[in-house]
Amino acid sequence: MSGSQTQIDQFLDREYAAGFVTTVEMEAFPKGLNEDIVRMISAKKNEPDFLLQWRLEAFRNWQQMVHPQWAQVVYPPIDFQDIYYYAAPKSKKDAPKSLAEVDPELLKTYEKLGVPLHERAALAGVAVDAVFDSVSVATTFKDKLAAHGIIFCSFSDAVRDHPELVRQYLGTVVSQGDNFYAALNSAVFSDGSFVYIPKGVKCPMELSTYFRINAQNTGQFERTLIIADEGAQVSYLEGCTAPKRDENQLHAAVVELVALEGAHIKYSTVQNWYPGDKDGKGGIYNFVTKRGECRGARSRISWTQVETGSAITWKYPSVILKGDDSVGEFYSVALTNNYQQADTGTKMIHLGKNTRSTILSKGISAGRGQNAYRGLVKVLKGAKGARNYTQCDSLLIGERCGAHTFPYIEVKNPTARVEHEASTSRIGEDQLFYCQQRGISAEDAVSMIVNGFCKEVFKELPMEFAVEAQKLLGVSLEGSVG
Amino acid sequence: MSSLISIRNLTASVEGKEILKGLNLDIGPGEIHAIMGPNGSGKSTLSNVLAGRENYQVTGGEVLFEGRDLLALAPEERAREGIFLAFQYPVEIPGVSNVYLLKAAVNALRKHRGLPELDAMDFLTLVKQKMKSVEMNPEFLHRSVNEGFSGGEKKRNEILQMTLLEPKFAILDETDSGLDIDALKIVADGVNRLRNPERSMLVITHYQRLLDYIVPDYVHVLSGGRIVKSGGKELALELEERGYGWLETQPRAAAGRPA
Numbered sequence: 169m170s171g172s173q174t175q176i177d178q179f180l181d182r183e184y185a186a187g188f189v190t191t192v193e194m195e196a197f198p199k200g201l202n203e204d205i206v207r208m209i210s211a212k213k214n215e216p217d218f219l220l221q222w223r224l225e226a227f228r229n230w231q232q233m234v235h236p237q238w239a240q241v242v243y244p245p246i247d248f249q250d251i252y253y254y255a256a257p258k259s260k261k262d263a264p265k266s267l268a269e270v271d272p273e274l275l276k277t278y279e280k281l282g283v284p285l286h287e288r289a290a291l292a293g294v295a296v297d298a299v300f301d302s303v304s305v306a307t308t309f310k311d312k313l314a315a316h317g318i319i320f321c322s323f324s325d326a327v328r329d330h331p332e333l334v335r336q337y338l339g340t341v342v343s344q345g346d347n348f349y350a351a352l353n354s355a356v357f358s359d360g361s362f363v364y365i366p367k368g369v370k371c372p373m374e375l376s377t378y379f380r381i382n383a384q385n386t387g388q389f390e391r392t393l394i395i396a397d398e399g400a401q402v403s404y405l406e407g408c409t410a411p412k413r414d415e416n417q418l419h420a421a422v423v424e425l426v427a428l429e430g431a432h433i434k435y436s437t438v439q440n441w442y443p444g445d446k447d448g449k450g451g452i453y454n455f456v457t458k459r460g461e462c463r464g465a466r467s468r469i470s471w472t473q474v475e476t477g478s479a480i481t482w483k484y485p486s487v488i489l490k491g492d493d494s495v496g497e498f499y500s501v502a503l504t505n506n507y508q509q510a511d512t513g514t515k516m517i518h519l520g521k522n523t524r525s526t527i528l529s530k531g532i533s534a535g536r537g538q539n540a541y542r543g544l545v546k547v548l549k550g551a552k553g554a555r556n557y558t559q560c561d562s563l564l565i566g567e568r569c570g571a572h573t574f575p576y577i578e579v580k581n582p583t584a585r586v587e588h589e590a591s592t593s594r595i596g597e598d599q600l601f602y603c604q605q606r607g608i609s610a611e612d613a614v615s616m617i618v619n620g621f622c623k624e625v626f627k628e629l630p631m632e633f634a635v636e637a638q639k640l641l642g643v644s645l646e647g648s649v650g
Numbered sequence: 651m652s653s654l655i656s657i658r659n660l661t662a663s664v665e666g667k668e669i670l671k672g673l674n675l676d677i678g679p680g681e682i683h684a685i686m687g688p689n690g691s692g693k694s695t696l697s698n699v700l701a702g703r704e705n706y707q708v709t710g711g712e713v714l715f716e717g718r719d720l721l722a723l724a725p726e727e728r729a730r731e732g733i734f735l736a737f738q739y740p741v742e743i744p745g746v747s748n749v750y751l752l753k754a755a756v757n758a759l760r761k762h763r764g765l766p767e768l769d770a771m772d773f774l775t776l777v778k779q780k781m782k783s784v785e786m787n788p789e790f791l792h793r794s795v796n797e798g799f800s801g802g803e804k805k806r807n808e809i810l811q812m813t814l815l816e817p818k819f820a821i822l823d824e825t826d827s828g829l830d831i832d833a834l835k836i837v838a839d840g841v842n843r844l845r846n847p848e849r850s851m852l853v854i855t856h857y858q859r860l861l862d863y864i865v866p867d868y869v870h871v872l873s874g875g876r877i878v879k880s881g882g883k884e885l886a887l888e889l890e891e892r893g894y895g896w897l898e899t900q901p902r903a904a905a906g907r908p909a
Contacts, residue, residue: 601725605701607726621744
């Protein structure tokens with residue numbers, strides 16, 4: 169092995185910078201899943217009967233389904249009876265009272281990531297009202313949003329306060345029986361976010377998890393539903409660049425977006441769940457179903473994701489382009505290091521006339537990481553003049569990682585235009601040496617090359633997020649280059 | 651005068667094969683030395699060893715730079731100390747803009763020298779002025795490093811970097827390869843402008859042609875991993891006429907600067 173290979177290895181050989189455990193007394197239902205558990209979850213949340221019935225239908229669907237095997241990922245079978253399906257902190261009293269009680273290493277990581285101080289507190293699971301008046305902040309924003317008629321709350325609150333909206337839209341994009349994990353989520357989801365933007369309203373601020381601390385302590389089965397009514401616009405930021413608490417290994421969320429005529433939804437994710445250690449032990453299985461529907465004409469849905477965490481990522485944020493002239497976009501950076509595996513991509517389903525979609529996927533594999541892009545572009549018969557452009561680039565760091573591309577294209581309308589471009593490159597010893605010969609350390613060189621590779625996706629992120637994402641990649645690739 | 655760089659009995663191998671077999675060379679401040687030699691004589695190995703490329707193993711001898719052990723330093727430390735290698739085949743780095751790399755490099759060196767780092771505005775002013783000297787269009791700043799550059803553009807980019815980094819010791823590794831005569835003149839002009847009493851250069855070339863434009867103080871012939879003949883600039887002309895064959899059979903000559 170050459171010296172530079174050793175250097176790359178050292179470089180990749182880094183610890184999860186943000187790993188931590190917060191001991192909080194939890195209230196949990198017994199392990200395992202059956203109808204009673206589903207009923208208990210629903211009862212615990214005082215849900216209306218329609219929702220209980222909906223969950224039960226999902227559960228029955230799920231029981232009939234087989235665990236999907238098609239993804240380019242390898243993991244031992246999951247015992248679904250060995251998982252807690254409901255767990256919540258008993259009381260906020262048990263949480264750290266202030267940042268002073270939080271692991272200083274963790275705070276250092278947040279500092280590195282550039283997370284604002286008050287947000288650091290929230291991320292660390294601090295009972296935030298003790299250090300920062302998040303209640304009033306949240307209220308301030310809530311008032312401001314309410315003045316525009318915008319609803320932004322936890323999913324549970326939406327079920328309680330706006331059951332008619334939930335009933336009208338829930339499961340209309342991702343049905344209970346859509347796939348194995350979506351069905352599971354539909355049966356047992358504990359909480360999540362709900363957004364409704366009324367007709368013609370442009371949401372005056374970026375909506376992010378930062379503004380709703382409660383939802384951050386929810387379990388691993390989140391459900392998010394965002395509805396942009398006619399002409400409405402919203403930008404939603406999900407996740408954070410730090411780990412969240414998670415009792416279990418499995419995380420199966422569902423996100424549904426509905427864009428009515430002329431509406432725009434921009435959904436950005438920076439995902440940094442625990443990826444497991446450098447030997448591939450532990451880590452989150454991130455099996456997520458995200459889909460948006462451009463239901464009305466001239467609507468637009470845009471997904472941007474930066475995926476750096478999780479042991480396994482299995483996720484295809486998709487857009488159904490139903491409305492004429494609607495637009496779907498998918499911008500993705502997925503980084504896998506050590507033994508991480510990612511099988512991610514998108515589906516663009518063109519139904520309406522003159523619908524357009526853009527897919528830009530950047531996969532980075534390092535260590536023994538495996539990164540697969542899987543994408544479907546489907547143009548149905550009625551989608552006259554549909555257009556798709558797909559660009560799919562892979563970057564390899566080191567010798568033992570892998571990149572795979574699985575593009576599926578189905579075109580049933582002869583006027584459609586579908587373009588696909590793909591490239592694979594490797595950060596070579598020669599590139600690192602070139603940079604080093606100019607006085608730049610190998611570590612900075614890798615970071616520079618990776619950021620350059622991701623540039624086109626980062627520019628789709630809201631500004632603050634882009635900066636965080638860039639720093640996150642820097643931290644993720646931090647190591648001990650001699 | 652003491653040497654800026656002093657190479658003593660240097661042996662080095664690549665993938666287990668010995669290429670340099672006891673090379674001696676002293677270069678004083680401000681001197682330009684040319685190394686000529688047939689293919690496979692060890693010219694590129696010498697430049698890579700001096701710059702610190704890791705798959706070139708030094709098996710013996712020493713290299714002193716300003717009296718310090720150069721071989722103990724990491725490649726980026728050598729660069730920061732003032733060693734610059736103009737690559738024979740500058741590598742492409744897609745996605746990283748040229749200006750970004752240049753600024754990172756300049757600031758890495760400034761930091762090392764205890765100077766304040768340049769901000770974007772100051773750097774742009776500086777780099778645009780330097781680009782004029784090598785007749786490079788400012789549009790190259792915003793293109794990815796060397797990506798889609800022609801052979802001549804790549805070499806000019808190397809000289810631009812050298813101009814910005816102001817090294818104490820520059821190695822030009824077959825800088826003339828792949829250049830037409832116009833490009834060669836521009837590159838040579840750029841190099842000549844950088845000549846000064848403190849800056850030394852090692853010009854590695856296969857052909858005499860480059861030395862018409864970058865006139866060396868000394869010419870050495872490298873053959874079989876050793877310097878087999880040294881002389882003044884007229885040696886290059888002799889080589890042009892007679893080729894290398896007559897030297898390869900000669901006994902090992904005394905190396906270094908002629909007395």
